[in-house]
Amino acid sequence: MSRIIMENSVNQEYLLDVLQRLLEIPSPSGMTDDIVRCVCNELDALEVPYELTRRGAIRATLKGVNHKPRRAVVTHLDTLGGMVKSLKRNGRLSLVPIGTWSSRFAEGARVRIHSDGNKTTTGTILPLKASGHTYNEEVDSQPVGWENLEVRLDEPGSSIDGLWEKGIRVGDYISFYPQVELCKSGYVNSRFLDDKAGVATILAAVHAMKYNNVKPSLNSSLLFTISEEIGVGASHVLRGNVAEMVSVDNGTIAPGQNTSEFGVTVAMMDSSGPYDIHLTRHLIDICMQEGIEFSRDVFLHYRSDAAAALEAGNDIRTALICFGLDASHGYERTHIVSLASVANLVVEYLKSPPLFEDDMNVIGLEKKYPRIKTSSELKPV
Structure with missing residues (x-):
């Protein structure tokens, strides 16, 4: 029953269409202008006002029934990628990663090298010992590491001079083909679902609210950051009038994890520590009240x-609320039902009252806010 409710509230065709368009746009951290333009165009179509920060992040606004306190929903547009480290004498390129990910997922990938003047050159990432007919078992025994990879360009030439003449330079960005595949079973396979799938769920939530004439209970910011994969994230896009913020990102499907493959996963804690207990429980309550599958x-x-x-x-x-994602930072896979679940929760969250609606302060009234007793108030045992 919960999945029927969820599917009726969010247009899955729109969600998948937006997601596929986002995935086809290269956007490693530091090279995000094109995807920012794409999302801005989508916000224009949804008639959502927005502004850009100096660095190019997006701060959009949904007008609510009440002005304060404000809330925000955030996701990121940037992805993993690579950069040219050096031009090699054999006419190939050494590379370093943008973001944190294993080189084992780069081996064999098709890539674009983005050079000055908007020039792009295609190529393939290969291990240094790529030919079994030449290296035999050494192909399998060479270590996994970025220093053991190189880019073979789809251009003639085998020298540094040839690379230079083609306009290839140290510091050129390298973007990886996403290899998008939408399966009839509802699975979506692609690189960089982290976090373009999160972006698509937020846009799908806004789309559902617009076409069902649903207004948020509070003025709400939609934040699209551009450097989460290198640790900057939402540090530069917030304003001081936001009281509560929900991040939308991936939840890892793996042994030892409790992430839902077909629903929402509410994160209780990550490497930075626990999430806010009150906001987290508020989201869990919404899932239970609205019949949204969650873990x-x-x-x-x-x-x-x-x-x-x-x-x-x-x-x-x-x-933090998550869609289920298998093989994060690798060849990723998610399911449309999980994406629709997250979009549905975003809608219900934006409709819900603030945590402490009796007061404009973040904390709220003393009688409602959990307070630790002082030593003078504690009775001796």
Whole structure:
């Protein structure tokens, strides 16, 4: 029953269409202008006002029934990628990663090298010993590491001079083909679902609210950051009038994890520490009231936009909701039902009252806010 409710409230065709368009746009951290333009165009179509920060992050606004306190929903547009480390004498390129990910997922990938003047050159990532007919078992025994990879360009030439003449330079960005595949079973396979799937769920939530004439209970910011994969996240896009913020990102499907493959996962804690207990329970209550399938999980090797926001000194409540994702930072897979579940929860969260609606302050009235007793108030045992 919960899945029927969920599917009727969010247009899955729209969600998948937006997601596929986002996935086809290269956007490694530091090279996000094109995807920012794409999301801005989508916000224009949804008639959602927005502004850009100096660095190019998006701060959109949904007008609510009440103006204060404000809340925010955040996700990130940037992805993993690579950069040219050096031009090699054999006419190939050495590379370093952008973001944190294993080189084993780069081997064999098709890539674009983005050079000055908007010139792009295609190529393939290969291990240094790539030919079994030449290296025999050494192909299998060479270590996994970025220093053991190189880029073979789809251009003639085998020298540094040839690379230079083609306009290839140290510091050129390398973007990886996403290899998007939408399966009839509802699975979506692609690189960089982290976090373009999160972006698509937020846009699908706004789309559902617009076409069902649903207004948020509070003025709400939709934040799209551009450097989460390198740790900056939402540290630079918030304003001081936001009281609570929900981050939308991936939840890892793996042994030892409790992430839901077909629903929402509410993160209780990640590597940066616990999420706000009140906001987290508020989201869980919404799932239970609205029949949204959900689970709770703890992530030990993970952080989101919310962590960067708190580290930057923002005094806000934060929570993290996730779509289920297999093989994160690799060849990723999610399911449309999980994405629709997250979008549906975003709608219900934006409709819900603030945590402490009796007061404009983040904390709320003393009688409602859990307070630790002072030593003078404690009775001796």
